[in-house]
Amino acid sequence: MKSRQYLDWDAGVALTLVEKIASSRAGPVLLCLQAVQEKFGFVHDSAVALIAEACNVSRADVHGVLTFYADLRSTPPPAVPVRICASEACQAVGGRALKAAWVQLCADDSELAELTGTDEPIFCLGNCALGPAVMIDGELLGCVDVLRLREAVASACIVGGAVG
Ligand code: FES
Secondary structure, eight states: OOOOOOOOOOHHHHHHHHHHHHHHSSSOHHHHHHHHHHHHSSOOHHHHHHHHHHHTSOHHHHHHHHHHOTTOOSSOOOSSOEEEBOSHHHHHTTHHHHHHHHHHHHHHOHHHHHHHOOOOOBSOOSOGGGOSOEEETTEEEOSOOHHHHHHHHHHHHHHHTSOO
16 A cells, blocks of 8 residues: 655646646546546645636536535545545444544544544445445555554555655
8 A cells, every 4th residue: 555645736737637638528527626636635726717717617617516526625635544434334344333443543643633634434435345444545445443444554654654
């Protein structure tokens, strides 16, 4: 598992990115948002206007798409984002207990909490047979308990260099 490295926000790079997509496909707002997030880790406020102009739609249209999809974010991600599946199949095999244990672990360890940020619920990672499922820094893990989750975060930190 490796921690993602993102560029610092750069409107010029973002404009080049979205203009290339907007000129090559129809209805590209979502593709532009995904491309910006892939490059910078999130969709900067300035990207909304930039994408709206490149795609010839209103800012409200872009904002609507941005806020509709839970996977799109408008704030920088934590160093090692952790997302615990909150859907039924995972809840049936301990997802709620895992979430509660993780929240408690983060409450007891401020460094861990800062490193992983607030768990933003995600609804089904497509790994229902191996629940509870967790996405750690973009990598999918199944049959996760809190100790395995802690180890995976530590491993992501070592590989990605998030902590010394
Ligand atoms: S319900 Fe959790 S991965 Fe599908």
